[in-house]
Amino acid sequence: xxxxxxxxxxxxxxxxxxxxxxxxxxxxxxxxxxxxxxxxxxxxxxxxxxxxxxxxxxxxxxxxxxxxxxxxxxxxxxxxxxxxxxxxxxxxxxxxxxxxxxxxxxxxxxxxxxxxxxxxxxxxxxxxxxxxxxxxxxxxxxxxxxxxxxxxxxxxxxxxxxxxxxxxxxxxxxxxxxxxxxxxxxxxxxxxxxxxxxxxxxx
Amino acid sequence: xxxxxxxxxxxxxxxxxxxxxxxxxxxxxxxxxxxxxxxxxxxxxxxxxxxxxxxxxxxxxxxxxxxxxxxxxxxxxxxxxxxxxxxxxxxxxxxxxxxxxxxxxxxxxxxxxxxxxxxxxxxxxxxxxxxxxxxxxxxxxxxxxxxxxxxxxxxxxxxxxxxxxxxxxxxxxxxxxxxxxxxxxxxxxxxxxxxxxxxxxxx
Numbered sequence: 001x002x003x004x005x006x007x008x009x010x011x012x013x014x015x016x017x018x019x020x021x022x023x024x025x026x027x028x029x030x031x032x033x034x035x036x037x038x039x040x041x042x043x044x045x046x047x048x049x050x051x052x053x054x055x056x057x058x059x060x061x062x063x064x065x066x067x068x069x070x071x072x073x074x075x076x077x078x079x080x081x082x083x084x085x086x087x088x089x090x091x092x093x094x095x096x097x098x099x100x101x102x103x104x105x106x107x108x109x110x111x112x113x114x115x116x117x118x119x120x121x122x123x124x125x126x127x128x129x130x131x132x133x134x135x136x137x138x139x140x141x142x143x144x145x146x147x148x149x150x151x152x153x154x155x156x157x158x159x160x161x162x163x164x165x166x167x168x169x170x171x172x173x174x175x176x177x178x179x180x181x182x183x184x185x186x187x188x189x190x191x192x193x194x195x196x197x198x199x200x201x202x203x
Numbered sequence: 204x205x206x207x208x209x210x211x212x213x214x215x216x217x218x219x220x221x222x223x224x225x226x227x228x229x230x231x232x233x234x235x236x237x238x239x240x241x242x243x244x245x246x247x248x249x250x251x252x253x254x255x256x257x258x259x260x261x262x263x264x265x266x267x268x269x270x271x272x273x274x275x276x277x278x279x280x281x282x283x284x285x286x287x288x289x290x291x292x293x294x295x296x297x298x299x300x301x302x303x304x305x306x307x308x309x310x311x312x313x314x315x316x317x318x319x320x321x322x323x324x325x326x327x328x329x330x331x332x333x334x335x336x337x338x339x340x341x342x343x344x345x346x347x348x349x350x351x352x353x354x355x356x357x358x359x360x361x362x363x364x365x366x367x368x369x370x371x372x373x374x375x376x377x378x379x380x381x382x383x384x385x386x387x388x389x390x391x392x393x394x395x396x397x398x399x400x401x402x403x404x405x406x
Contacts, residue, residue, distance in 0.1 A: 013403050018384040021363070038386040085406065094301030099398055101297055104359060104382050108399045109406070149402060156307060160224070173405030175398065179307050181221040183241040189405045193396035195302055195378065196311045199352060200216050202376030202392045203288065203312070 008049045011041060012072050015049070019069040020107060031062040077109070084111035086147045090138065090162060091154030092117035092126055095177050099151060100128045110149070114141050118158075135162075142169050153177040156194075163190075211252045214244060215275050218252070222272040223310060234265040280312070287314035289350045293341065293365060294357030295320035295329055298380050302354060303331045313352070317344050321361075338365075345372050356380040359397075366393075 004012075018038060022030065032046045039046075055063070055071040072078065087110050089096050096115065105112055115132040117123050123132035133141055141147070150171045154162055156178045163174060163182035172189070176182055179194035192198070207215075221241060225233060235249045242249075258266070258274040275281065290313050292299050299318065308315055318335040320326050326335035336344055344350070353374045357365055359381045366377060366385035375392070379385055382397035395401070 010404065014384065014400075017382065017399070017403070021359070021383055024360075038384065040386065040389055085402075087402065094304055095298070098297030098301045102398060104397075104399050108402070110399065110402050149405060151398065151402075156224070157227070173402075175401040175405065179220065180224055181217065181241060183243065186243055191401045191404050193401050194307075195305060195354065196220070196307050196313065197217075198378040198394045198396050199288075199290065199311070199313050199354075199376075200220070201213065201394050202352060202378065 004052050011049050016072040016078055019065050022065050027065055029062040030065050086113045087149040088114040088147045089151045090116045092122045096153035113145050139169050148172045151175045156180040207255050214252050219275040222268050225268050230268055232265040233268050289316045290352040291317040291350045292354045293319045295325045299356035316348050342372050351375045354378045359383040
């Protein structure tokens with residue numbers, strides 16, 4: 001069994017997301033050239049990536065989308081019924097509130113299990129399919145529920161201090177929706193997705 | 204005059220954002236070791252990066268934060284009064300609505316000038332400091348206002364088709380807040396910042 005390189009793994013997981021989109025559109029077959037068009041990855045890279053998962057859904061006339069999706073999902077344990085990675089949202093301003101309502105989690109390997117805000121009014125007013133707590137209880141709930149990932153959507157001002165705490169409490173990764181630069185030990189992965197940070201990477 | 208490598212440019216622009224944070228905290232001096240702690244970039248990389256901007260604010264006892272911030276801003280034309288890059292938001296659901304209200308644009312090199320939604324009710328109900336239009340007028344307004352960047356926050360389902368249109372209308376870059384895989388010609392930069400996409404890169 002070949003070890004799958006990290007970039008391949010990331011592309012295949014992204015490809016599974018694309019395939020799910022195509023299934024929902026009613027598409028049946030896709031060629032590696034069509035995947036190239038849709039993703040920007042080269043035809044050769046795509047064929048090589050797919051070769052890692054020993055899929056038997058035929059590459060000569062294109063891949064059967066549903067089978068390819070199933071094969072990738074099985075390989076990386078992406079199927080919906082697998083144990084999901086627990087995530088929390090920290091900061092329930094407008095962005096946090098919007099994320100509470102995102103329904104795409106149900107097709108993913110992730111699950112939102114708690115939300116936090118310093119303001120008890122916010123946690124009482126907002127509706128969510130999981131409990132909302134004041135930030136004071138962050139440490140306790142992370143430990144009780146074994147939360148692995150945090151979505152940071154506090155104010156930019158509060159973000160660095162909270163990120164530092166999250167790191168101490170053994171969060172594995174942070175999706176940073178604020179535009180603050182946050183600093184955590186290198187064992188923790190941070191993905192900066194604040195609007196200004198994102199625009200700066202484009203420019 | 205040395206040409207500044209792209210990774211250096213990106214780090215320096217990110218550093219400027221960090222320095223602004225520190226100025227707002229009232230900090231005066233920072234050493235390259237402290238920057239290393241806050242960013243995870245090595246001390247050596249940081250000193251080398253800063254050497255590109257010929258800053259005269261002393262590295263032996265640390266950099267004067269405000270001067271360093273000014274020097275980087277001057278170098279990359281980041282100062283607030285410079286002509287800003289025009290951006291629009293496409294899709295005014297919960298996420299788009301939250302972004303409409305984000306105040307951090309004023310300290311950035313970017314400016315939101317228009318918002319779009321297919322639903323005329325949304326564009327009428329929502330408040331923004333710039334005009335909101337129905338998506339039908341997207342092409343016209345992008346051309347009239349010379350909009351360079353688009354923030355995509357439509358439904359996942361609508362995202363691929365709209366991204367394709369944005370590419371045809373000469374948008375330079377897209378910040379993709381949806382979780383759809385969007386495909387555009389390689390001349391256009393896409394930054395995927397949807398919550399599921401972001402979580403997948405962490406895992």
